Amino acid sequence: MADSLVIIPTYNERENIVRMIRTVMGLEKDFHLLIVDDGSPDGTADLVKGLQQEFPDSLHIVERSGKLGLGTAYITGFRWGLEREYEYIYEMDADFSHNPNDLLRLYAACKEEGADVAVGSRYVTGGKLANWPADRVFLSIGASFYVRMITWMPVMDPTAGFICYHRKVLETIDLSKIKAIGYAFQIEMKFAARCLGFKIVEVPITFTDRVEGVSKMSSGIIKEAILGVLRMRWRSFFSSYQG
Numbered sequence: 701m702a703d704s705l706v707i708i709p710t711y712n713e714r715e716n717i718v719r720m721i722r723t724v725m726g727l728e729k730d731f732h733l734l735i736v737d738d739g740s741p742d743g744t745a746d747l748v749k750g751l752q753q754e755f756p757d758s759l760h761i762v763e764r765s766g767k768l769g770l771g772t773a774y775i776t777g778f779r780w781g782l783e784r785e786y787e788y789i790y791e792m793d794a795d796f797s798h799n800p801n802d803l804l805r806l807y808a809a810c811k812e813e814g815a816d817v818a819v820g821s822r823y824v825t826g827g828k829l830a831n832w833p834a835d836r837v838f839l840s841i842g843a844s845f846y847v848r849m850i851t852w853m854p855v856m857d858p859t860a861g862f863i864c865y866h867r868k869v870l871e872t873i874d875l876s877k878i879k880a881i882g883y884a885f886q887i888e889m890k891f892a893a894r895c896l897g898f899k900i901v902e903v904p905i906t907f908t909d910r911v912e913g914v915s916k917m918s919s920g921i922i923k924e925a926i927l928g929v930l931r932m933r934w935r936s937f938f939s940s941y942q943g
């Protein structure tokens with residue numbers, strides 16, 4: 701059995717999902733894929749199910765009934781992966797913002813260099829942003845600065861969503877204590893790993909704006925991130941993320 705499971709949350713990704721699945725399945729290392737689809741009205745799940753005959757052992761799907769948020773989609777995926785004994789569990793977007801070839805570099809950082817969490821990072825030397833609109837760049841860099849100020853976490857790209865976790869990290873964190881639902885989830889997971897003493901390594905990547913489909917960023921997600929980071933910091937004085 702493969703040692704690696706890549707979780708891809710999807711909401712209306714029919715323009716990207718087939719090419720993404722084929723790209724991951726064509727990589728030189730054997731990665732299994734779990735798509736967590738939130739009842740996408742555009743039929744993303746049907747496209748995935750159509751490919752399962754071609755990849756019966758390596759392509760999996762969990763379907764949820766509605767748009768329940770990126771964070772809970774990943775938690776669902778983590779639990780699914782932990783039950784099946786994968787040693788490395790990844791987060792990746794469906795839309796090619798993250799280059800699937802970089803999965804191998806995240807794997808190497810954990811497997812060969814001893815990272816517990818490998819973060820595909822835009823804001824370390826060698827990391828880049830390509831074609832992102834100026835307002836998103838501003839928001840993302842501002843958010844990274846804000847998070848570092850509040851949490852003192854030495855992670856340059858705390859909102860990054862391209863990650864490899866060693867399974868022991870996900871086993872140790874009490875996932876029921878992760879409260880963020882939107883993109884703040886990315887911050888909270890890194891914060892929890894850091895609080896529990898895990899080694900986080902940033903691997904430089906180029907993040908490219910999607911060509912197909914649309915971002916699910918919203919004002920609610922921004923608000924959750926601003927307030928959520930404060931709440932998360934406050935809670936950390938009184939309770940631990942230890943499972």
Ligand SMILES: Nc1nc2c(ncn2[C@@H]2O[C@H](COP(=O)(O)OP(=O)(O)O[C@H]3O[C@H](CO)[C@@H](O)[C@H](O)[C@@H]3O)[C@@H](O)[C@H]2O)c(=O)[nH]1
Pocket residue numbers: 708709710711712713736737738767768769770773792793794795797840859860861862883886910914915916917
């Ligand atoms: N299942 C599910 N999937 C979702 C949901 N919302 C978004 N997704 C999926 O999550 C992935 C990321 O969503 P995007 O909407 O493409 O994210 P983005 O705006 O490009 O944001 C990226 O940058 C953020 C900030 O740097 C990151 O925090 C985020 O993870 C992502 O990499 C995509 O595969 C998208 O379909 C949801 O409610 N449910």
